[in-house]
Amino acid sequence: MPSDPSDPPFLVAAAAAVAEAVAATAAAAAAAPATATATATTPATVETVPAPSVSGASVPAPSVPEPVAVPEADGLQRILRGPSGLGTGGLFRVSPLPERLPEPGAEVPGAPEASASLPEPVEGVPVPGLYFHPVAEPDPVRVAEVSRRIKDWAVDEVDLFPDEWEGQFDGFSVGRYMVVCHPDAPTVEHVMVATRLMVAENAVDDCYCEDHGGSPVGLGSRLLLAHTALDPVHTTAEYAPDWAESLGSDAPRRAYRSAMRYFTELASPSQADRFRHDMARLHLGYLAEASWSQDDHVPEVWEYLAMRQFNNFRPCPTITDTVGGYELPADLQAMPQTQRVIALAGNATTIVNDLYSYTKELAAPGRHLNLPVVISEREGLSDKDGYLKAVEVHNELMRAFEAESAALAAACPAPQLLRFLRGVAAWVDGNHHWHQTNTYRYSLPDFW
Amino acid sequence: MPSDPSDPPFLVAAAAAVAEAVAATAAAAAAAPATATATATTPATVETVPAPSVSGASVPAPSVPEPVAVPEADGLQRILRGPSGLGTGGLFRVSPLPERLPEPGAEVPGAPEASASLPEPVEGVPVPGLYFHPVAEPDPVRVAEVSRRIKDWAVDEVDLFPDEWEGQFDGFSVGRYMVVCHPDAPTVEHVMVATRLMVAENAVDDCYCEDHGGSPVGLGSRLLLAHTALDPVHTTAEYAPDWAESLGSDAPRRAYRSAMRYFTELASPSQADRFRHDMARLHLGYLAEASWSQDDHVPEVWEYLAMRQFNNFRPCPTITDTVGGYELPADLQAMPQTQRVIALAGNATTIVNDLYSYTKELAAPGRHLNLPVVISEREGLSDKDGYLKAVEVHNELMRAFEAESAALAAACPAPQLLRFLRGVAAWVDGNHHWHQTNTYRYSLPDFW
Numbered sequence: 001m002p003s004d005p006s007d008p009p010f011l012v013a014a015a016a017a018v019a020e021a022v023a024a025t026a027a028a029a030a031a032a033p034a035t036a037t038a039t040a041t042t043p044a045t046v047e048t049v050p051a052p053s054v055s056g057a058s059v060p061a062p063s064v065p066e067p068v069a070v071p072e073a074d075g076l077q078r079i080l081r082g083p084s085g086l087g088t089g090g091l092f093r094v095s096p097l098p099e100r101l102p103e104p105g106a107e108v109p110g111a112p113e114a115s116a117s118l119p120e121p122v123e124g125v126p127v128p129g130l131y132f133h134p135v136a137e138p139d140p141v142r143v144a145e146v147s148r149r150i151k152d153w154a155v156d157e158v159d160l161f162p163d164e165w166e167g168q169f170d171g172f173s174v175g176r177y178m179v180v181c182h183p184d185a186p187t188v189e190h191v192m193v194a195t196r197l198m199v200a201e202n203a204v205d206d207c208y209c210e211d212h213g214g215s216p217v218g219l220g221s222r223l224l225l226a227h228t229a230l231d232p233v234h235t236t237a238e239y240a241p242d243w244a245e246s247l248g249s250d251a252p253r254r255a256y257r258s259a260m261r262y263f264t265e266l267a268s269p270s271q272a273d274r275f276r277h278d279m280a281r282l283h284l285g286y287l288a289e290a291s292w293s294q295d296d297h298v299p300e301v302w303e304y305l306a307m308r309q310f311n312n313f314r315p316c317p318t319i320t321d322t323v324g325g326y327e328l329p330a331d332l333q334a335m336p337q338t339q340r341v342i343a344l345a346g347n348a349t350t351i352v353n354d355l356y357s358y359t360k361e362l363a364a365p366g367r368h369l370n371l372p373v374v375i376s377e378r379e380g381l382s383d384k385d386g387y388l389k390a391v392e393v394h395n396e397l398m399r400a401f402e403a404e405s406a407a408l409a410a411a412c413p414a415p416q417l418l419r420f421l422r423g424v425a426a427w428v429d430g431n432h433h434w435h436q437t438n439t440y441r442y443s444l445p446d447f448w
Numbered sequence: 449m450p451s452d453p454s455d456p457p458f459l460v461a462a463a464a465a466v467a468e469a470v471a472a473t474a475a476a477a478a479a480a481p482a483t484a485t486a487t488a489t490t491p492a493t494v495e496t497v498p499a500p501s502v503s504g505a506s507v508p509a510p511s512v513p514e515p516v517a518v519p520e521a522d523g524l525q526r527i528l529r530g531p532s533g534l535g536t537g538g539l540f541r542v543s544p545l546p547e548r549l550p551e552p553g554a555e556v557p558g559a560p561e562a563s564a565s566l567p568e569p570v571e572g573v574p575v576p577g578l579y580f581h582p583v584a585e586p587d588p589v590r591v592a593e594v595s596r597r598i599k600d601w602a603v604d605e606v607d608l609f610p611d612e613w614e615g616q617f618d619g620f621s622v623g624r625y626m627v628v629c630h631p632d633a634p635t636v637e638h639v640m641v642a643t644r645l646m647v648a649e650n651a652v653d654d655c656y657c658e659d660h661g662g663s664p665v666g667l668g669s670r671l672l673l674a675h676t677a678l679d680p681v682h683t684t685a686e687y688a689p690d691w692a693e694s695l696g697s698d699a700p701r702r703a704y705r706s707a708m709r710y711f712t713e714l715a716s717p718s719q720a721d722r723f724r725h726d727m728a729r730l731h732l733g734y735l736a737e738a739s740w741s742q743d744d745h746v747p748e749v750w751e752y753l754a755m756r757q758f759n760n761f762r763p764c765p766t767i768t769d770t771v772g773g774y775e776l777p778a779d780l781q782a783m784p785q786t787q788r789v790i791a792l793a794g795n796a797t798t799i800v801n802d803l804y805s806y807t808k809e810l811a812a813p814g815r816h817l818n819l820p821v822v823i824s825e826r827e828g829l830s831d832k833d834g835y836l837k838a839v840e841v842h843n844e845l846m847r848a849f850e851a852e853s854a855a856l857a858a859a860c861p862a863p864q865l866l867r868f869l870r871g872v873a874a875w876v877d878g879n880h881h882w883h884q885t886n887t888y889r890y891s892l893p894d895f896w
Contacts, residue, residue, distance in 0.1 A: 217739075217742075220668070220735035220738055221736045221739045221747070221755070223732070223735075224732050224733065224758060225736075225751065225754060227732060228754050231729070233750075233753065233754045233757055234791040234795060235750065235757070236753075236848075239753055239841075243754055246750070268779070269779065269782035269783050269787075270778055273725070273782040273787075277725040280725065280728035280732055281728055284671070284672050284675060284731055287671075287672070287735045288668040288669045288671075290668055291665075291667060291668030291670075294665075295665070297669075299669070301687055301690075302681075302687040302688075302690040302691045302694070305687055305691075306672065306691055307669070309676075309682065310675075330778035331716070334717035334721040339721075343681075347683065396684045397683070400682075
């Protein structure tokens with residue numbers, strides 16, 4: 001199996017180690033109906049991403065808390081072969097794109113004009129000592145087109161924000177964010193599926209929980225009712241219309257409802273179910289954090305980290321296969337080893353957010369919990385030392401993610417799983433890139 | 449396909465309508481490796497359950513809000529064939545029971561003695577006008593053995609309750625509850641998996657939310673930290689031990705942790721993931737209800753019904769396949785039609801709880817929301833008329849569940865799906881039976 005120049009180094013190494021097994025798998029798959037589908041999902045547009053290099057962080061290699069338990073031989077062999085034969089075509093299917101949606105950016109009139117009004121990407125400063133992989137700026141044509149379409153959606157389809165929030169919406173640079181996180185998305189419309197969900201998730205967080213009128217009071221009710229835009233209510237003929245109408249009654253619910261509709265046009269039922277699960281986790285995380293906020297309570301560091309595994313970016317990398325136009329089969333996704341890799345990736349990306357948004361949150365009214373603040377408070381450290389320890393926590397999570405991902409790739413080199421692991425790694429790297437370069441939102445503290 | 453005398457009538461009818469398709473499927477399956485597994489999972493002990501008859505409720509047939517959309521022909525055919533061939537054996541596997549666990553009840557010494565201390569089942573009065581299917585009392589030998597083992601587990605393994613709560617634990621009759629809800633469980637240990645989870649779920653509800661020291665204050669944090677006993681935290685070497693230790697720090701978490709360990713010994717990773725998702729839903733439901741309680745707010749009826757779809761029995765019927773010793777494949781479970789059937793079944797069973805616990809909740813301190821109370825308050829009805837309208841809501845949900853289940857069975861007669869639908873129906877009927885006959889906990893209001 002030739003190494004792909006865009007692969008993260010840890011996966012290149014893992015792929016080399018299992019090249020023989022993969023070749024055998026590929027040969028076996030060549031006779032199966034799945035192959036044609038896999039070929040059809042090769043990205044139509046290939047972003048050029050240079051091979052990433054490791055930054056000069058001086059953090060020692062972490063100990064890995066729970067080594068991956070490799071499945072027993074027969075179970076592993078069963079997984080490696082993968083479903084095939086009659087009736088398994090659905091596991092590999094790619095839904096056709098809805099015909100009414102226009103095709104990729106370069107072909108759409110108006111894209112260059114739209115890009116002129118967007119903030120220019122600025123190269124920000126990475127957190128010193130942070131372990132991350134730099135990536136190149138994403139294709140500006142695709143970024144401009146996603147940015148144009150997402151604003152049209154926000155304004156015309158879901159009436160997301162009043163005029164005075166337009167600057168914040170543009171400053172979010174969500175088009176650039178999602179394009180850099182999904183380098184293997186075959187079309188602009190695939191990226192749009194991720195972009196709408198990201199915008200909707202931020203709308204719920206901002207309007208219900210945080211910056212724009214959010215409050216912990218009554219949050220449990222608001223989040224559950226919003227969650228029903230993702231996970232529908234099944235009730236009687238008398239009461240169903242009131243529920244359905246409620247989904248149009250505020251911007252967060254309109255955004256969830258619309259973004260979910262587009263998503264389920266691309267996603268298989270299992271992919272949609274997996275996303276709903278991650279959104280239930282996210283909402284549980286919001287509610288745990290809100291309960292501390294209501295009591296003005298600072299949790300233990302381990303409690304904060306547990307909460308932050310739920311109030312987490314996880315719903316975003318978890319859809320990398322849908323956005324990439326393929327499906328990680330449900331039984332591979334549910335394996336404890338896969339779950340651990342996804343959780344570690346989500347945790348690393350989420351602590352990146354804590355580190356880059358540190359000064360923004362300090363400047364906001366009230367105390368906003370983040371990992372540096374909780375470490376400083378609970379462990380009696382200075383602001384600077386709390387921050388630096390949070391960087392170490394991130395680095396250990398990031399290295400654990402890579403170690404577990406490589407171990408899983410070696411143990412179970414099913415093609416969809418390898419691609420999924422690459423997709424999660426790309427999301428992690430893209431997420432860091434966006435945080436580092438989004439100087440509209442973020443700036444670093446003066447600790448160095 | 450011969451009709452099974454224990455099948456609910458609506459499934460018998462559906463099965464007859466699709467007998468030809470099923471026969472064709474069975475013939476095709478005869479050559480596949482799955483067949484041997486299916487044969488091996490035939491229950492070792494068969495409870496004798498008479499064919500249920502419909503009660504004389506005079507409620508008109510409901511309109512069904514959202515008719516099931518039958519999958520398109522090629523997708524349906526793909527599902528009907530089911531996964532087969534190389535690599536799909538795992539979709540049908542049954543985990544072997546752990547060797548250290550003793551075998552079914554009749555062979556275990558001490559069971560008759562244990563049963564002597566249990567409350568005698570008493571035939572309670574069903575709610576007048578309720579649409580339900582009566583079932584026979586479950587096998588008393590199996591009930592006695594499950595009751596003995598669950599008390600040993602609660603006392604010796606998880607230190608669940610102080611001595612003074614023993615009467616309440618016995619009065620819960622959870623052994624009888626779970627035996628009647630899982631008539632196809634092949635062994636006592638399979639029933640135990642459901643029974644431990646049911647006890648653990650009640651411990652969390654009682655200790656965190658309701659009767660025994662529960663409170664809406666700080667509930668978001670408590671529930672999330674308890675949820676990590678089901679959905680583990682992946683964090684750094686420094687903080688992981690504090691988290692792991694926390695899972696032993698109170699009875700609800702000890703119960704979740706232990707019950708989940710036993711469950712994951714039987715369940716496939718996909719079955720475990722599905723259960724975690726339903727538990728996240730349950731905890732979201734608790735938190736929505738708590739937010740209303742904190743504000744002393746009575747929601748709209750549709751809002752209450754939405755919340756009650758989450759604060760719901762759903763995690764219990766959803767594991768019927770694990771408890772039955774087989775697996776509903778993840779892709780069949782995730783289909784929107786299956787999801788709708790599960791949601792409707794969960795909603796009907798949960799309103800049964802509202803109806804039977806009405807007087808118990810009225811007698812408890814504070815206002816306890818349930819469907820009759822919310823209808824009376826929001827629609828200006830008397831207590832009696834609110835209650836009677838809640839009965840109608842239940843009946844419509846129950847009939848919608850049966851109609852959708854029959855439609856799904858006809859559209860997709862995969863053997864595991866048919867068995868799963870039978871299992872959910874058995875759970876619904878068993879749940880009603882337990883509520884009707886548990887006069888230790890429940891009594892009806894004087895409305896007739």
